[in-house]
Amino acid sequence: MKIFSSKQLYKADQVTTEKENISSVDLMERAGIQIFNWLHQRMQGAQVPIHIFCGIGNNGGDGLVLGRHLVEHGYNVKIYVANFTDKRSKCFLINYDRFKNTTKDWPILMKGTADFPQIDRQDVVIDALFGIGINRPPEGWVKELIQYLNQSKAFTLSIDIPSGLYAESTVKDPDAVVKANHTLTFQAPKLAFFMPENAEFITYFEVLNIGLDAEFLQNEKALAQLIAKPEAQQFYKQRKKFDHKGTFGHALIVAGSYGKMGAAVLAAKASFRVGAGKVSCFVPNCGYEIMQTAIPEAMVITDEKDDLISNIHYDIEPTTIAFGMGVGTQPETVSAFKEFLEKSPSSLLIDADGLNILSENAELLSLLPKHSILTPHPGELERLIGSWSDDFDKLKKAQQFVEKYDIVLILKGAHTMV
Structure with missing residues (x-):
């Protein structure tokens, strides 16, 4: 399975909407329905309180789509919008209006710590605050909100990526990242999911296929490749009857x-x-x-x-x-x-x-x-290539070492890296 950069995934979105002659809102609807189907299959209508925390960008739009479908199926849902700026993405605004037309319980606008809701441990939290486009750590009361969600110990499901986590670089402020129990990521896993330094933010993840253009994904050079059981099975050699x-x-x-x-x-x-x-x-x-x-x-x-x-x-x-x-x-x-x-x-x-x-x-x-x-294991690797500032820097130095000596490195760890 290919691992793409954020820029490549944005390009895949663009190619898909152009080829299929659909809007970005339609693609967001597709993604939100996939999340709803995953959640509905597991909750089966259970009336557990669900708190959906939305940002004001496209990740928040995904959360609004999910919330609308949950409401339509009778779930106990509350939507909270982190109103930390007056800027809104176009897709967010469209789905915000769609949600308001679905229910009388409009999204609750949060403007500070006084608006934080009561969250019990048995509740479900949906994290749709920030997506893969984040370029600086959450600050102020939004950072406090993330800390509040982490302290609640409620089951937390992140949409696409835990809010505050960077897809291809190291976290600048670990206290401003959602600690997700489960992450539903779109189309391809993110490189950050496999870094030891992010272990507390990524417990489990699943990839949801939202139908991005298959030809583009096939031809696009990947940032990395995930070899899981389905990929590994392709390397198995069938033993014949008279082999010895x-x-x-x-x-x-x-x-x-x-x-x-x-x-x-x-x-x-x-x-x-x-x-x-x-x-x-x-x-x-x-x-x-x-x-x-x-x-x-x-x-x-x-x-x-x-x-x-x-x-x-x-x-x-x-x-x-x-x-x-x-x-x-x-x-x-x-x-x-x-x-x-x-x-x-x-x-x-x-x-x-x-x-x-x-x-x-x-x-x-x-x-x-x-x-x-x-x-090498991490200690042996450090003795070979020198120290590194973070796991992304480690990968960069390992790649330089490989190219210099024309060899293959297999980096031992929870996720073996080749």
């Missing part, structure tokens, strides 16, 4: 040192788990019995040294090679790794102590075979 272990590749794992043989065992087990037909492990001599006992299906090659790896040699032709798990950073191992890099004919997978060796011996980075894969 020789069909599925031979993995060589260079791993382990005295006291760290568990890393080699886990790596070998993982290789079989993900489908390798054969697995060979190059380990120090002290690991021979451990490997043969812990994972007898793996083949074992040993180094001359008893407690560490000093000379990587083998007489097999592996399909893929992994290096680093538990090897340590002793000078002899560093020297062996350097010699191995100098003669390695194909890309490598490097993890753990292999990454530590690279960060402590930066001259080895230029020896990495093209398209090698490095798999």
Whole structure:
């Protein structure tokens, strides 16, 4: 699934309205109905108090569309408009009038803290204050409103993005961002949803298809790609009836040192788990019995040294090679790794102590075979690329590192980033 920037999504809106000969209000109606359908399917007419807080832009317009449909279906709804400026978007004004024509309970205009309503913990809060177009933190009583909503502990559903959260840059004021229990986002997830620094604002999210132009979305270069289960399934290879272990590749794992043989065992087990037909492990001599006992299906090659790896040699032709798990950073191992890099004919997978060796011996980075894969956790990544100011800066520096050395980075975390 593609992840687009705010500018790309605005362009997609424009292309859709032009191609379908509809207005932006029609597109907003489509989005609001999608939110209503999602909520109605789960609430089934339950008379739980629903508080919809609308801004005066298009995100607020989405909230008004939702509110109108909820009222028409008999829900217990109150609409509040945060009247922090005299400016209004055109779509907001049209939907404001439509809502007033639906019910006698007109939206309540909020002008300060005195207008904050009572919200109980069992109520539902709909956040439609600010969308992806926000360019500065909410201030004054609007910031206090967001804090009030967060303190209520009511179930909070954000429309498109939690108010106060920036789609493609770091939050300037964490105290001015809605902490959403659930976010219904339009057409594509936002990059901010996957950043660790935003964890308290994004608990769960779902993508609602509002029918933006498919051709435009298909051809537009994405900011990033989300690989979820449906996308991952496309990479699965169907195993045929007469396939055998020789069909599925031979993995060589260079791993382990005295006291760290568990890393080699886990790596070998993982290789079989993900489908390798054969697995060979190059380990120090002290690991021979451990490997043969812990994972007898793996083949074992040993180094001359008893407690560490000093000379990587083998007489097999592996399909893929992994290096680093538990090897340590002793000078002899560093020297062996350097010699191995100098003669390695194909890309490598490097993890753990292999990454530590690279960060402590930066001259080895230029020896990495093209398209090698490095798999750092946050601490290992920082040692490789240096510190960063925020998660967006981390991505930028990681991308520069990838381009410089023509390698692949797999950044470990709650959301793996490649």
